[in-house]
Amino acid sequence: MEYSQELLTEILKKALSRGGDYADIFIEETIKSGISYDSGKVKNITSGIVAGAGLRIITGTDFIYMYAADVDERKLRKLAEDISAAAAAGVTGVVKTLVPYEYKSILPISILPDTVDLPVKIGIVERANQAARHYSEKITEVMINYLDTDQKVVVATSDGRYSQDHRVRTRLVVRCIATDGDKRETGMSAPGRGMGFEMFETISPESIACEAARMACVLLEADYAPQGKFPVVIDNGFGGVIFHEACGHALEATSVGKNASVFSGKLNQQIASPIVTAIDDGTVPNAWGSANIDDEALPTQKNILVKDGILVSYMVDKLGSLRMDLPLTGSSRRESYKFAPTSRMTNTYIAEGDSRLDDMIASIEYGLYCRNMGGGSVNPPTTDFNFSVMEAYLVEKGKISKPIKGASLIGKGSEILMNIEMIGNTMEFGTGMCGSLSGSIPANVGQPAIKVSGLVIGGRA
Amino acid sequence: MIKEFLLKIIDKQLVPSELYYSRGKEIEISAFNGSINNFTSAETSGVGARVAVDGKIGSAFTESVTEQSVSAILRKAGENSKYSAFDEGNVLYSGKELPDSEEFMSKDIGSIPVDRKKEVALNLEQSAKEYDSRIINVPYAYYQEISSETGIVSTEKTAAFRRASLCGAMLYVMASDGKDTQVGSAVRLYQNFSGIDTALLVKEASDKAISMLGAGELSTGTYNIILDEQVASKLLGVFIAGGSSHFFGENIQKNRSRFKGEPGEKIGCELFTLKDNPLSGSLRSKTFDDEGVPTRSIVLAERGILKSVIHSVYSAARAGVDPTGHSQRGGFSGGVATGLHDAYITNGTDDQEALLQQLDSGILITEVEGLHAGLDPITGDFSLSAKGYRVSHGNQGDPVRNFTIAGNFFEFINRISEKADDRRTDRMSAFSSPSLLISDVSISG
Numbered sequence: 001m002e003y004s005q006e007l008l009t010e011i012l013k014k015a016l017s018r019g020g021d022y023a024d025i026f027i028e029e030t031i032k033s034g035i036s037y038d039s040g041k042v043k044n045i046t047s048g049i050v051a052g053a054g055l056r057i058i059t060g061t062d063f064i065y066m067y068a069a070d071v072d073e074r075k076l077r078k079l080a081e082d083i084s085a086a087a088a089a090g091v092t093g094v095v096k097t098l099v100p101y102e103y104k105s106i107l108p109i110s111i112l113p114d115t116v117d118l119p120v121k122i123g124i125v126e127r128a129n130q131a132a133r134h135y136s137e138k139i140t141e142v143m144i145n146y147l148d149t150d151q152k153v154v155v156a157t158s159d160g161r162y163s164q165d166h167r168v169r170t171r172l173v174v175r176c177i178a179t180d181g182d183k184r185e186t187g188m189s190a191p192g193r194g195m196g197f198e199m200f201e202t203i204s205p206e207s208i209a210c211e212a213a214r215m216a217c218v219l220l221e222a223d224y225a226p227q228g229k230f231p232v233v234i235d236n237g238f239g240g241v242i243f244h245e246a247c248g249h250a251l252e253a254t255s256v257g258k259n260a261s262v263f264s265g266k267l268n269q270q271i272a273s274p275i276v277t278a279i280d281d282g283t284v285p286n287a288w289g290s291a292n293i294d295d296e297a298l299p300t301q302k303n304i305l306v307k308d309g310i311l312v313s314y315m316v317d318k319l320g321s322l323r324m325d326l327p328l329t330g331s332s333r334r335e336s337y338k339f340a341p342t343s344r345m346t347n348t349y350i351a352e353g354d355s356r357l358d359d360m361i362a363s364i365e366y367g368l369y370c371r372n373m374g375g376g377s378v379n380p381p382t383t384d385f386n387f388s389v390m391e392a393y394l395v396e397k398g399k400i401s402k403p404i405k406g407a408s409l410i411g412k413g414s415e416i417l418m419n420i421e422m423i424g425n426t427m428e429f430g431t432g433m434c435g436s437l438s439g440s441i442p443a444n445v446g447q448p449a450i451k452v453s454g455l456v457i458g459g460r461a
Numbered sequence: 462m463i464k465e466f467l468l469k470i471i472d473k474q475l476v477p478s479e480l481y482y483s484r485g486k487e488i489e490i491s492a493f494n495g496s497i498n499n500f501t502s503a504e505t506s507g508v509g510a511r512v513a514v515d516g517k518i519g520s521a522f523t524e525s526v527t528e529q530s531v532s533a534i535l536r537k538a539g540e541n542s543k544y545s546a547f548d549e550g551n552v553l554y555s556g557k558e559l560p561d562s563e564e565f566m567s568k569d570i571g572s573i574p575v576d577r578k579k580e581v582a583l584n585l586e587q588s589a590k591e592y593d594s595r596i597i598n599v600p601y602a603y604y605q606e607i608s609s610e611t612g613i614v615s616t617e618k619t620a621a622f623r624r625a626s627l628c629g630a631m632l633y634v635m636a637s638d639g640k641d642t643q644v645g646s647a648v649r650l651y652q653n654f655s656g657i658d659t660a661l662l663v664k665e666a667s668d669k670a671i672s673m674l675g676a677g678e679l680s681t682g683t684y685n686i687i688l689d690e691q692v693a694s695k696l697l698g699v700f701i702a703g704g705s706s707h708f709f710g711e712n713i714q715k716n717r718s719r720f721k722g723e724p725g726e727k728i729g730c731e732l733f734t735l736k737d738n739p740l741s742g743s744l745r746s747k748t749f750d751d752e753g754v755p756t757r758s759i760v761l762a763e764r765g766i767l768k769s770v771i772h773s774v775y776s777a778a779r780a781g782v783d784p785t786g787h788s789q790r791g792g793f794s795g796g797v798a799t800g801l802h803d804a805y806i807t808n809g810t811d812d813q814e815a816l817l818q819q820l821d822s823g824i825l826i827t828e829v830e831g832l833h834a835g836l837d838p839i840t841g842d843f844s845l846s847a848k849g850y851r852v853s854h855g856n857q858g859d860p861v862r863n864f865t866i867a868g869n870f871f872e873f874i875n876r877i878s879e880k881a882d883d884r885r886t887d888r889m890s891a892f893s894s895p896s897l898l899i900s901d902v903s904i905s906g
Contacts (some may be wrong), residue, residue, distance in 0.1 A: 036796065039715050041546030044796050047537060048522035052505070062493075069524040086500060141717060172537045177717065177839060184719075186839050224867075225844070227681045227905035258493065260600035260635060262642070292594040340501060375834030381600070381635045381644050383864070386831035386846035408835040408844040410864055458835075458844040458865025460903040461683050 001029050001152050001164075005098045007073060008156040009056070012095045014080035016158060019090020020057035020064075022318065024157040026295055027053040027071065028337045030149055031114060037125045037144040040133075045118065054337040055079050057087045061323050065340040096160035103292055103299065106285045111166045113148035119256035121146055121197075124172065124205045131206035132176050138220065141177040142209070148196070151375035155297035157318075163297045169288065169442055170199045171431065174209045178216035185222075186272040187215030187404070188390070192288045192431040192442060214327040215372060215391050217312040219402050225392065225407030225459030227246035231421075232366040232409065233360045233395070233451050236372050238430025240445035242452075243278055243350050245385040246413030248272075251305055251313075251345040252331070253320020254437055262383045262414050266311050272417035274309040275353055282330055282346035288431045289346040296332040296341060303329045305348075306417075311458040335439025342438045349446030353423025360422050360451045368407070368457060369393045369400055375432065383413030408458040416452060424449035463526075464622055467508075467614045469645035471532050477553050478535055481751065482526070483793045487724075488575075492582035492606045497838050500579075507793035509815030511553065512538040518551040519543070522794040550711075550775035554618030554784065556753045565625040565746060569654045570606050578604050581657060585632050588663045593636070595671055601633040601646075606654075611751075619753035624688060627652055627744055632662045636670035643676070650744050650889055662687035669827070679906035685823035686904075687816055687852070687868065690883045690896045692826050693806075696843070698892035701735065701868040702801045705838035708735075709787075709799040710776035719747040719871055722770045729750055729765040729874035732809070736760050737771070739786065739802035743886045744797060749786065756786035756802060765875075773799045806894040809880035813896050814882045818855035820898055824859055825850045826866060839868035847904075864906035871901055 008025060015023040033047040053076060054067035066083045068075055113121075125144050132142040148170045156162040171192030178185050189211035234242055247263075255261040274279070282300030284290050291300050296318050303313050314445045315331035316324065318430060320343050333344035361369055369392060376387025389407040393400045429446035467480050484506035491499040508523040508531050519541025521534040545551070588601035608626035613619055629650040636643050647665035651657055705712060713722035720728055739747050739756035749755050752774050753848065760768045769785070777784035778801060789800025809816075817825065828848040836843035843865040849857040880898040 022800060041548065043546075043548070044518060044520060044546065044829060045541035045545055046520040046522070046536070046794075046796060047541060048509075048794055049524065049795070051524055060496075062496055062498040063500075065499065067503045067505070069505045069507065070526075082502075088503070118541070122544055141715060184840055186837055224842075227867075227903060255600070258541040258600045259598055286780075289838075338503065338505065340499070375831075377831055377833070379644055381598075382642055384830075384846070386835060386865075387833060388836075388844070406793060406837075406842040406844050406867060408846060408867075410831075410846040410865055412863070456863060456905055458846070458867050458905045460844075460867045 001027060001154055003027060003154050003364060005162065008097060008162065009098055010260050011076050012156060012158045013150060014077065015057055015083050016093030017057055017096060018084045020059050020093040021088045022058040022158050023056060024155065024296055025053060025055050025092060026337055027154045028151060030151040030209055030336065032149050033113060035121060035125055035146040038141065040129060042122060050336055052337040053079065054340065055083050056340055057083055058319060058322065059087065059090060061319060063319060063340065067337050074158055085351035092262060094160040094327060095157060098162035099160050101161065101163040101293065101297065101299065105292055106283055106290060107167060107194050107292060109196040112168065113150055113170065113196055115134060116197045121262065124200055128172060128174050128205035128209040132174060132209035132213040135210050136178065137218050138178045138217055139176050139213050140179040140431055143175045145173040147171045155293065155295060157297055163293045165292045167194065167195055167291055168196050170196060172208050173280045174212040174341065176212045176216040178220050180220045181222055185216050185219035187212045187219065190431060194286045194288055194290045219405050220246045222403035222405040225404040225457055227457065227459045227461060229456055231364050231451060231453045231456060232368045232455050233364065233449055234370045234373065234426040235449045236424060236426055236447055237447060239370065239375050240304060240349050240430060240447035241376055241387055241432065244348055244445040245378040245387055246383060246416050248345050248348050248381040249378050249382050250413060251315055253314055253316045253324060256314050257282060257320040261380045263311060269311055270309050271414065272306050272309040273313045273420045275423050276306055276417060276420050277304065277351040278306040279304050279351060280315055280345050280348045284347045287347045287429065287444055288442045294330045294332040294333050297329045300330040300346065315343045315345065333438060333441050334422060335441055339439040344436060344438060344441060345434060345443050347444035347446065349427055349435035350423065350448065350450065351431065352425050352427045352448045355422040355424050357424055360424065360449060361395055361400060363451065367395045369395050378413060385413050386410045398416045406460060409455045411455045416455065419452050419454045420450050421453060422451040463613060467612060468620065470528060471614050471616055474535060474616050476539060477551050477616050479511045479613065480531065480673045481790060481793055482612040483507060484610045486603060486608045488578065488606050490579055490582045492586040492602045497579050497582065509535065509793035510538040512542045513553050514542055514549050514617055516547040516551045516771050517542045517545040519545055520796065540694045549593040550779040552774065552778050553615050553617045554619055554752045554754055554774045555617045558620040559755065561712055561748055562623035562748045567626040567628065567653050570608065570626050570628050573654045581630055581659060585630060585662060588659060589632060589634050589667055592667045593665050593671055595636045595638055595674065596634050596667055598635040598639045600635065601631065603631040605629045613753040621749045621753040628654055630657055630659065630662055632666040634670050635668045636674055638674045641674050643670045643673040649887055652744060652836050669798050670689060672860065676848065676862040678863050679904055681865045681905045685820055685900045686902045686903050687820055687825045688897045688899065689825060690894060691884060692829050693894035693897045694890060694892060695832055696829055697870065697894055698835060698890055699832055700841060701840055702892040703838050704798060704806055708770050710770050710772040711799055713770055714776060714779055719841065720767060726767040727765055728762060728767050730877055731764050732763045732877045732880050733762055733874045734807045735762040735804060736807065737801050737804040741803055743803050744889060745803035745891060750788040751790040752788040752797065754784045754786045754788060759785060771799060771801065773797060801891045804892045805884055806880065807883040808884050808895045810882060813881045813883050816879055816896055816898055817852055817857060819879050820852050821855055822853045824861065824904065825852050843868060864904050867903045
């Protein structure tokens with residue numbers, strides 16, 4: 001994608017010619033490819049290109065957004081003309097000289113997906129299928145999705161920011177069904193990285209498949225979870241979804257700036273147990289949620305959100321910064337050019353503490369050890385959250401006793417953060433897709449193991 | 462025009478090929494603090510190609526609707542198909558040219574000036590703030606409209622085009638009594654702009670938030686409950702109309718469904734009658750599916766007995782039967798899957814009041830959350846965060862929150878002890894249900 005500074009400056013000037021304080025343009029070209037596989041064979045192979053541009057004008061704290069697919073110079077000018085007409089009646093906005101931002105990529109790619117032949121990609125999927133089926137005779141179905149995306153973006157803003165990014169991501173999703181007589185259970189494992197095909201050199205398809213198969217088989221032996229309020233140990237990795245839901249979303253300027261978050265106006269106040277430090281870091285090399293620049297052309301950064309229990313920063317995009325008079329944090333993200341950007345999480349995690357997992361479990365008389373979590377959701381104004389447990393074990397008298405299934409954990413984020421009693425010493429990330437106003441975006445959640453009290457466990461009688 | 466353009470390209474293809482075209486035009490307007498804080502407008506289009514040769518299928522898509530790009534994705538789909546595996550289901554539908562469908566076009570959206578659409582969003586926000594002093598913030602007040610054009614053409618003689626448009630309004634409010642904060646939302650879709658009733662949305666969202674203020678907690682136990690029509694539609698809809706639906710031919714063939722799929726199989730209780738009517742005239746209506754197969758009304762279950770399962774062209778070919786008109790795609794870039802159009806559990810005869818009387822004492826569930834994660838569509842197990850009201854002596858009482866309901870879909874459809882007559886048809890979801898009374902449900906608080 002080649003777009004000259006002159007052209008982008010012209011587009012921004014035209015957009016602001018009839019009014020507006022600020023404008024930005026986001027141009028994208030994303031190559032996607034996917035393989036779906038079930039019943040022991042390839043079901044479908046697809047590929048395509050998502051390409052287009054989105055243009056935004058902000059006036060005060062209001063914005064207008066327009067986008068178009070398959071753009072060229074003529075269509076970009078038309079888009080600028082259309083948006084300036086919609087913004088009409090105001091003082092012409094100023095466009096500063098665009099200053100290119102150059103950097104050393106935190107997302108170096110050694111094998112671009114487009115350079116890998118289809119049979120080689122299918123080979124990865126077949127290896128996963130075989131490994132899952134060899135894991136146990138109880139595995140009766142393996143459903144696999146291989147996905148890769150290669151996104152190139154150009155972003156320019158009227159306050160002079162101008163940069164490009166190249167974001168390549170690869171993910172393998174394996175779901176297994178285990179069957180034993182009338183009993184049937186499912187397991188899933190779905191890691192992704194900000195990498196090309198070399199991802200499979202760091203994490204083998206066999207290990208992904210065996211993890212999904214193992215989980216499905218464990219659940220065949222599981223009873224339904226108990227009901228009530230008990231202490232819970234949530235293991236590292238995708239367990240970080242608890243912070244993501246219970247707190248992270250309510251720290252995005254999207255909700256804070258509209259006074260629609262329980263954490264609005266709480267900067268420098270204690271919102272979590274003093275042992276909690278939480279971070280959103282868009283700069284983790286080759287991580288699933290990383291990028292070199294955010295979608296407003298600002299370099300991504302490591303943002304400490306909570307330090308020793310004190311709220312020290314929100315995640316702030318341009319609109320949020322105007323609404324709240326706070327500095328930008330490199331947190332502006334969107335699914336594609338079809339969405340206006342807003343403040344979002346990248347790779348969000350609770351920092352390591354000093355407890356050992358064994359000691360956490362040993363400290364529980366009766367409770368749960370959650371090894372694998374599913375997704376969840378939250379209401380930022382109240383922080384009422386829920387998330388599902390995929391694989392868990394009952395803890396009795398300080399020891400893991402038996403597997404349990406079918407539980408969700410619910411609570412109020414603002415209370416749960418205060419109830420984190422122990423934090424483990426090994427942080428790990430888990431891969432997720434996060435849905436919000438600016439679409440569905442790749443986001444890592446992470447944490448060391450944590451021990452929490454006061455969660456409602458939604459099991460069965 | 463577009464029809465001729467696509468047919469011209471298809472006519473040149475030497476192998477079985479299909480093009481799926483869609484164009485969407487969208488306007489989204491939101492109000493915040495008395496001004497239009499977001500105005501989004503866009504028009505996009507794209508084409509998805511599928512090529513099926515010797516039982517192998519491949520696909521590709523593009524957002525560039527030019528002869529060059531569309532021909533390129535046909536070639537790419539052909540290449541992709543070579544690496545696919547043989548399956549007798551990998552065929553394209555042998556169809557015919559259908560009359561263009563325009564019966565679901567809005568009569569007025571196109572002619573209403575933008576300023577009046579802005580007024581809807583502004584009016585929603587202002588009316589909600591004036592509705593009650595306890596409404597302290599209205600983070601989202603939206604007007605939205607979508608018009609779309611969809612077309613399917615193939616070398617197998619299918620040619621089907623439809624145009625449709627609708628508008629909608631959405632409101633999300635926060636209420637506070639100084640001690641507690643609660644949220645409420647309401648969404649409505651309308652075929653015509655003239656149908657928009659902002660007062661109704663304001664009342665629904667605001668009442669939801671206000672009536673939940675000061676909500677208490679429940680003690681853990683087993684309760685008799687009513688799932689109100691919205692909750693019943695959302696919860697059962699995942700198992701009935703979601704991708705893992707136990708009523709989809711492909712899932713039955715691949716042994717992912719709990720059902721064997723034979724007509725006569727007992728799957729639910731007497732009150733469980735499930736139908737799909739794509740021709741009812743509701744917002745979900747369609748005269749042909751996403752592979753160009755004409756749709757028809759179908760009974761899936763009657764009084765707890767399975768009557769029929771539904772098929773895309775793929776699963777129908779595998780079963781050696783005719784497709785039922787239930788192919789579905791997530792736009793031009795999505796794959797072809799099975800999907801219901803406007804499925805529903807049939808209404809009972811009495812209203813929700815009568816259902817409360819019959820419940821006598823228990824819990825009325827009015828909200829569930831975590832549907833994307835807190836359930837397993839294949840096993841039927843669920844455990845979900847919920848909100849609602851205590852019911853005693855048949856009267857709706859105090860609000861309750863921070864509890865979960867847990868159970869299993871297959872158990873639930875066997876334990877419906879009564880249903881109301883309040884099913885709604887003004888949502889976009891593929892499944893709707895009246896309020897349902899279900900006994901002995903596990904609740905944790």
